[in-house]
Amino acid sequence: MNNSSKSSFSLLSIVCQTIGHKYVETRKITNHISEYKCSHCGREVTENSAGKIELLTKKVKEINNNVADFFERKKRKVTA
Numbered sequence: 001m002n003n004s005s006k007s008s009f010s011l012l013s014i015v016c017q018t019i020g021h022k023y024v025e026t027r028k029i030t031n032h033i034s035e036y037k038c039s040h041c042g043r044e045v046t047e048n049s050a051g052k053i054e055l056l057t058k059k060v061k062e063i064n065n066n067v068a069d070f071f072e073r074k075k076r077k078v079t080a
């Protein structure tokens with residue numbers, strides 16, 4: 001059982017390497033920046049301020065949290 005789930009995981013990784021990751025939006029940070037997760041292998045990425053995709057590391061996630069916080073506050077100020 002364990003072996004089969006392990007091999008299917010690596011098979012999905014091969015799929016990602018061959019045809020690319022299948023990213024699904026998991027969180028919207030701003031109008032231009034979102035976080036994504038690959039539904040095949042679970043790899044998490046985000047758009048950065050330059051509009052490029054980068055790996056969603058713990059540090060990057062922290063930055064996104066701050067940006068989302070700032071963006072949310074700014075949005076509320078405008079609508080108030």
Ligand SMILES: [Zn+2]
Nearest residue numbers: 016021038041
């Ligand atoms: Zn993937």
